[in-house]
Amino acid sequence: MARARRSFVHADFGVNFRNLVRLNYMYTPNKLRTSIRIRFIWVWLAVITGCLYPARASAYPWMIRHDYTGCVTCHADPSGAGLLTQYGRAQSDVLLRMHYFSGQAEEPSSTAGTAWGLVTPPEWLLAGGSLRELYMYSKPDGQKALTAAVLMQADLRAQIRVGGFRASGTIGVVQSSASRASVAGGVVSREHWIGYGFDDDAGLIRAGRINLPFGLRMIEHTMFVRSATRTDINDTQQHGLAFAYSTDLVRMEVLGILGNYQISPDAYRERGYSGYVEIAPAERVAVGLSSLVTHAKRDLYLQVPNTRQAHGTFLRASPWRPLVLMAEADLVVSSPTGVDSLVGYASLLQADVEPIQGLHLIGSVESYKKRANEGQSWATWLGSGWFFAPHADVRFDFIRQSDVVGNGRLNSTSLLGQLHVFL
Numbered sequence: 001m002a003r004a005r006r007s008f009v010h011a012d013f014g015v016n017f018r019n020l021v022r023l024n025y026m027y028t029p030n031k032l033r034t035s036i037r038i039r040f041i042w043v044w045l046a047v048i049t050g051c052l053y054p055a056r057a058s059a060y061p062w063m064i065r066h067d068y069t070g071c072v073t074c075h076a077d078p079s080g081a082g083l084l085t086q087y088g089r090a091q092s093d094v095l096l097r098m099h100y101f102s103g104q105a106e107e108p109s110s111t112a113g114t115a116w117g118l119v120t121p122p123e124w125l126l127a128g129g130s131l132r133e134l135y136m137y138s139k140p141d142g143q144k145a146l147t148a149a150v151l152m153q154a155d156l157r158a159q160i161r162v163g164g165f166r167a168s169g170t171i172g173v174v175q176s177s178a179s180r181a182s183v184a185g186g187v188v189s190r191e192h193w194i195g196y197g198f199d200d201d202a203g204l205i206r207a208g209r210i211n212l213p214f215g216l217r218m219i220e221h222t223m224f225v226r227s228a229t230r231t232d233i234n235d236t237q238q239h240g241l242a243f244a245y246s247t248d249l250v251r252m253e254v255l256g257i258l259g260n261y262q263i264s265p266d267a268y269r270e271r272g273y274s275g276y277v278e279i280a281p282a283e284r285v286a287v288g289l290s291s292l293v294t295h296a297k298r299d300l301y302l303q304v305p306n307t308r309q310a311h312g313t314f315l316r317a318s319p320w321r322p323l324v325l326m327a328e329a330d331l332v333v334s335s336p337t338g339v340d341s342l343v344g345y346a347s348l349l350q351a352d353v354e355p356i357q358g359l360h361l362i363g364s365v366e367s368y369k370k371r372a373n374e375g376q377s378w379a380t381w382l383g384s385g386w387f388f389a390p391h392a393d394v395r396f397d398f399i400r401q402s403d404v405v406g407n408g409r410l411n412s413t414s415l416l417g418q419l420h421v422f423l
Helices: 002-010 013-026 030-048 061-066 086-096
Strands: 125-140 146-162 165-173 182-184 192-198 203-210 238-246 250-259 271-282 285-296 306-320 323-336 342-356 359-369 377-389 392-405 408-422
Touching (some): 061 086, 061 323, 165 203
Antiparallel strands (some): 125 146, 165 192, 203 238, 238 250, 250 271, 271 285, 285 306, 306 323, 323 342, 359 377, 377 392, 392 408
């Protein structure tokens, strides 16, 4: 049990800060709540240093501006993120990075390959890696600021492809061993699975530890829509059996969840399903539905049996090629034993503007409500991303956030800077 408890205390800021405090506070006797309010800010300062440790890269739903509604042609994961195919590498060099005085490239450069073209894997092997470093300044209103440099990700990835056979896995290190992706100490494996691809890889059946198919596949894993539904691509992957299929018109994936076997004891493991279906009714427009139901004998946060549900819709649209609008709205239901169900929602609206290739200006507005008689939490993000060189990008974010804590609020301002390099 100790390992599982450490996992939820450190592994994901969105879940800990926004969910853990609320849920535990709800079931705390009134005479303790005053002291909880006083101590809470210090708990928050301790937690935030681990908030973004193992983030994932290469999940860009705004690629729809380039007429890519699906993910399977560029990613080993049919729902996107992570390891790139050879075609995906070529397109990332042509379409993502800034080419300065040469304008948009017609063909990928020699640096598009693995490790900037210095390594040429055999045809049956996809290989890569990702390193992401975070520099953070965060200040709760009325309190001292916290600054930190955090290693978010240091992963190697590979996939063996022989005929229809697929075997994929990642291995990496994090600063803290308290991750739901931990396999030993600070060593993590976020994904590892075997499968079989068919119909020119339009279809894939696989079994192992897999990203949960739900909503927008995005790198901002602390967004409410990802943390409230526990469907980020940080460390909430689950073991199970998945089926995915993708065409120009429709893409879908469903995962039968058997639990996360990298935490223990078994009572903490959730079982159920997660899935989505997305339709592209017009050029550069895609709309989808998501659904998730799981049950655990002991919820990580409530410490009682709990059935969780999340059902929602999401949208990606590029009405003008430099602009991509993305939205998601999810109904979130938690039914812990012994109390009434908590029925709330999480929502997100994000705009990504690319005035020149390689430079992104990003604005987001999000909200979250845990239950009907609780106030609404919200956050606004203003950011920029610059793909300044082959296999390298930087990102800066300003975040103003207001979270409901019991009968009060905690307001904070954060500045984040990230450097990302991938092999």
